[in-house]
Amino acid sequence: MRLTDGGLETSLIFGQGLDLPDFAAFPLLDNEQGRTAIRTYWAPYLETARAHGVPFLVDTVTWRANPDWGRRLGYDAAALRDVHTESVQLAREIAGELPDATVNGVLGPRGDGYVVGHEMTAAEAAQYHRPQVAALAEAGADQVSLLTITYVAEAVGFVRAAAEVGVPCVVSFTVETDGRVPSGVTLRDAVEVVDHETDGSAAGFMVNCAHPDHVAPAFDDGAWVQRVVGFRGNASRMSHAELDAAEELDAGDPDELAQGYAALLGRLPALDVVGGCCGTDDRHVRAIAATVLEHGRTDH
Template sequence: MPALPQLAGRPVVTDGGLETDLIYHHGADLPEFAAFPLLADDHGRDLLRAYYAGYVDIARRAGAALQLDTPTWRASADHGARVGYDAAALRGANRAAVGLLHEVRAGAGLETVLISGCVGPRGDGYVAGERVDPDEAAAYHAPQIEAFAEAGADLVTALTLTGAGEAIGVVRAARAAGLPVAVSFTVEVDGRLPDGTGLGDAITAVDAAGSPDYFMVNCAHPTHIAPALGDGPWRDRIVGLRANASTRSHEELDAATELDEGDPTALAHAHDALRPHLPNLSLLGGCCGTDARHVAALWGV
């Protein structure tokens, strides 16, 4: 398993808003916003390969390492059941997702390509819901994370988490599976998590219960993240950002019927404004509404 270059401060490109890119730019049908069923046929796998190829090119032009997330944000039990996948089928899909990225890595021609097993929230990434018990969260996420480990993923990244309890559970499940783990929270327009917790308080709580390797923030525009970045050593723990293209709130995005792609150059400038507050920021990619154009702008290529 390769070391994580982002922990040594090396620049690392990661990918963008896979689901919104495939739906709005490539006509993909993703029921329940689930991309993992694309792995079931040649056309779907070709769509995914083409998507990842754009980020391989960006990393090459930027002279950076690359980290690619599996298309498995919805490939856990509750979400999988809604699209007809039982436990055995989900395990196979999660393993196949890692396998596809092994193929991408083999053909990339880059010195460092990390394969990140992507975990999403059990509930809605925009709505906090009831407070999550960490042990229940660990048990829920364990089968997916174990499948990543079996298939040879390099780490686990949990994206769009809305509270500390689920984050603690994901960390426990990843540690039990022997994988490094990154926790990524989302925030509202005021910089607070959907459950009302301050970003610094959430990071501090998760670290106190068992530290992940690093933290990220995703699925929010940089202008929404900025209010969260008050003083405190916890800011040193944020290594990655995957921001939305749009300045709209989660509620507005949920109600939207068309893609808000924002402006790639404006997004890059908004990222630049955050850098003085995030001394260890080294991993950059995108989230909803972004594609390779936005990520290329972040990297100046």
């Protein structure tokens, strides 16, 4: 099993006191002070990985670095391409501190990570995400992942774009408190449709940006759960709407969160990556590692 980090953006904002317009971390790459903040963020996670002797997944800071969000922040296509190159280089530098680490090129949804909004067709999504997928792959990312995705067609398009580029890819859906994808479909339907429409070419699926209690009802019986390879949960049990409106960070309880992860292990036989999402930091990931990784070793 592999370990990854917690909530990058919430940690930078609430932990380091940084201002991230539009919740975007990639502008930090523009200066050495920002790059230092990113290295500082990763340091305790690397220590946890060393302590447990497990492989680690290092994300690029490019979740918001697509054309729409980039334009809002003053970055044109050429500038965004440089962002992806620089982000992969920094992630590779960080990954180099561990003997067995993977650089994960991160993409986010075209729109909001909590609300569906305007839906693209799968063809439109493939065209939209392909330049970012290609930039990450050409810069040397080992794989690419689309995080906090809210509807199926965008996921299908992303997987097709990754297949065209020739880079392994992972789709990570977010779910609401009822265990459904924000578009209203079940997680099972979302996974099965994406696999059907892409000939199963994704390396796997994940869930992120949801508390374990919200995710648990989604994992019913069926072969589809074998395709779920990762989980990165929120510290808070709040709904996405409540989190959007919150003025203070709800960091929950790290040990309780870790127990929620442990409860999912028996339902996710292919689980390979664990980490955190919004509201989590190195305390949560240490607790998850101590609980989940040791549990996995005992079982196997």
